[in-house]
Amino acid sequence: MERATVHGPTDDLPVLIWADTSFLFAVCNTLDPGHATAWALYERLRTADVPVVICKPLLQIEFWTALRKLPRELRPRQVERLIIDTEARLGHQQTLGLKTMDRSDPAAVRQHVLEFGERLLWSALETVPLVKVRFGQKHVVRSRYWIETCDLKSLDALHVELLRSVADQAGVPASIATLDTDFLAVPDLHVWGLR
Amino acid sequence: MAEKKPAKANARTSREALARLKGRVVVVQKRRDAPLRPMPIPGLAKAAREAHSER
Numbered sequence: 001m002e003r004a005t006v007h008g009p010t011d012d013l014p015v016l017i018w019a020d021t022s023f024l025f026a027v028c029n030t031l032d033p034g035h036a037t038a039w040a041l042y043e044r045l046r047t048a049d050v051p052v053v054i055c056k057p058l059l060q061i062e063f064w065t066a067l068r069k070l071p072r073e074l075r076p077r078q079v080e081r082l083i084i085d086t087e088a089r090l091g092h093q094q095t096l097g098l099k100t101m102d103r104s105d106p107a108a109v110r111q112h113v114l115e116f117g118e119r120l121l122w123s124a125l126e127t128v129p130l131v132k133v134r135f136g137q138k139h140v141v142r143s144r145y146w147i148e149t150c151d152l153k154s155l156d157a158l159h160v161e162l163l164r165s166v167a168d169q170a171g172v173p174a175s176i177a178t179l180d181t182d183f184l185a186v187p188d189l190h191v192w193g194l195r
Numbered sequence: 196m197a198e199k200k201p202a203k204a205n206a207r208t209s210r211e212a213l214a215r216l217k218g219r220v221v222v223v224q225k226r227r228d229a230p231l232r233p234m235p236i237p238g239l240a241k242a243a244r245e246a247h248s249e250r
Binding site for chain 2: 005016027046049050067082085089117129131134166169170172180
């Protein structure tokens with residue numbers, strides 16, 4: 001079975017592109033090993049006004065899965081610093097609206113981490129033409145095909161099913177911005193962000 | 196035998212592509228021009244990798 005096509009920084013950009021969380025995390029986080037590549041792609045997409053297609057509920061779940069783990073990696077003082085830095089980046093018109101964090105309360109720390117993390121990640125998507133698409137039970141059912149044939153994880157399989165259905169309907173090649181090499185197993189997929 | 200539908204030509208522009216997504220799209224959001232300013236987020240890359248294994 002043919003695998004995905006990997007695109008590089010000099011290839012013509014797609015007409016539409018799907019974004020997954022690995023790409024968004026790398027764009028927002030200068031400490032991510034993939035940041036330079038992701039940032040270069042993000043800037044190209046933004047400059048060229050390429051619409052970025054997402055399924056918001058799917059990204060939301062993936063954001064939370066990662067952000068939930070973050071407090072274990074940070075000291076409370078680091079969380080407070082990140083909130084201040086996030087508010088500075090969101091601009092004077094936005095604050096996170098959080099009460100002072102009780103460092104001794106794990107629930108409060110988690111609340112603050114999820115809030116700043118979500119705001120930062122969604123703010124990245126505000127800077128590109130953003131297309132949010134619906135999904136239904138039929139897409140969930142059909143995503144099993146990608147688990148069976150390409151051994152994708154469940155949410156990755158749903159990403160593929162959704163982006164391919166959107167690409168088919170829109171009449172464009174199925175293209176994804178991602179740092180996740182698991183997607184290379186998907187035939188006829190155009191992968192951006194790995195080079 | 197039923198006639199085979201001709202293959203749909205690829206959309207050449209994003210406008211054309213988005214027009215074909217009518218009914219599927221929840222919203223098309225125009226971008227905010229203030230650029231994103233990325234920041235160092237210690238631990239996020241590791242958290243994201245661990246989360247990926249749970250997907």
